[in-house]
Amino acid sequence: MGVAIRRAGEGDRADVVRLLDEAFMWDPVSTWVFPGEEHRRRRHGALMGAFFDLALGEGYIDITEDGAAAALWWSVPVAAAETDAEVDGPAMLRQAVDPENERVEVIGRLTDAAHPTDRPHEYLHMIAVRPDRQGEGLGTALIAAVLERCDEEGLHAYLEASSARSRVLYERLGFTGAGAPLDLPDGPRMWPMWREPRETT
Template identity: 55%
Template sequence: MGLSAGIRQATAGDRAALGRLLEEAFVDDPVSRWIFPDPADFSRALGPFLGVFLDVALSAGRVDVVEGGAAAALWLDLPGGGPPGAAEAVARMRRIAGPDNDRPEQVGRLAGAVHPYDRAHAYLLLIAVTPQRQGQGLGTALIAPVLRRCDRDGVPAYLEASSARSCRLYERLGFAFAGDPVRLPDGPPMWPMWREPRA
């Protein structure tokens, strides 16, 4: 798939910089804060936890990054069935969170229960924009080329939004709510969103 000008596909050599970007971009994410409610745990675990998603995308999917590294999107193309390497990723998350924190597993279980794994689709795992550049269109610039490919190939797309602000962005790009929000116990909602390919 061709990429828009100013966007390239990341490689393993970008791993460290991408890890820093994810940690910076998700420092105020409500779901991340719910997973690690203790501030010390949050500071210790956020980067390694998000790194699990990054490693999955780098090895089994793709990571598109804006030149200069201010934003990145992590994608998996799922042919039908669960994501590749799911068991290994869950085990890593469990080790990072610690034996007394089952919240990562709660998120995975609740989100997985509504994920349409039975249909092939492009899955937006995460999108990260450095706080200084949020609201400048970088998210749209990263997502739009993949959605054009989805339209060309007749492939749907799926994601879970973790804030009302991101929901509005995804709605503008053609995503629609796919059922009820995922409700974390005493935590923030997550909105599953689905996009059918456009003719």
Template identity: 35%
Template sequence: MTVSNHDLLVRPATTADAGPLIGVLAEAFHEGPLADWLIPDPADRRTVYYRYFKDAVYHGLEHGQVYTTGDQTAVAIWYPRLEPAPVDTRSRLATLEHIAGPYAPKFVLLEEMFDAFHPDEPHHYLAYLAVDPTRQNQGIGAALLADQHRRLDQLGLPAYLEASNMRNRRLYLRLGYHAGPTIVLPTQGPVIWRMWRGAPTSGGRSPFPRTRPHRRSL
């Protein structure tokens, strides 16, 4: 389904959109405390991020829901998580080692921490939201989210995400998310804010669910 939100066209992405959307993700996430922690060298980061987000886009197109704008300047990658998702740990470890090389251990640690604190309650998971840096602060990301939020409210489902900086945390709070317990990455890593937009209820929205950390080993 294609949706027009004022002057912004929001539509499902296809494989034909992959190239531009990989670039949007790599550029949008290139700066910030998480990027600095994952790959301190900016030149190496650009190379690794392109490979990492290429994997993310194609995985989202195959297994999730990917939305973009008419001009391909923004992208959202969602995954329905109606039950706990199994993870092929050996395959993922091999993929991360191929993508990140010497930086793979921190990518492994990041994904392991995210998985360990992921809620079990049925929801849709916003894995990535990115807007071309030259088009940020124009309400594009908020419009892209609003499109999915309408669908989730119709389904009676909540949404979950991790925010990696205060700017994004403030955006999600404005859009109806609530902050839950944080994740603090080890080895002097940054704080990650776990965010929850509850399902509509007669009294408002469902609260942030209790999460029992579950471990997996990569």
């Protein structure tokens, strides 16, 4: 049986942010950004909310009909013109979410530096599956739906895998390594990954 997927809107914000908060609370990258559990429980949801807003503004959010899984995608054009270069996204995100936490800005700078800028692509920023529903193929279904469109339209796709386990899943979907891994200072490793569109018949 197929997985029913729909496009999320502003009215889904509370539910999707709650899902992201729950799914990523103990993720290695989240625990690096917010090393103290008490502080993480206070501020992590605000970061997930900022990511929801960015995805809604820069791309789109797909959600399973039952709300158990969601994927945040950005539609990334070729590198912005010089006039846009003065916008400091990582610093603005830190100021909005957790001004005293340098790591919010550090991870943004590291991922921005690794992100390809020479070709338009779909960027899978985050994908979350409710912990009690993991292993059912919901995440794969969300990704595959977009990759099918990428293949039809000749679009590339990009992401950063935040664990060796997720990297294996993405490799199965056609992603390959895109440059050197990202090593967060005294923290976990992330793997930039790129996918060329496949020819459709």
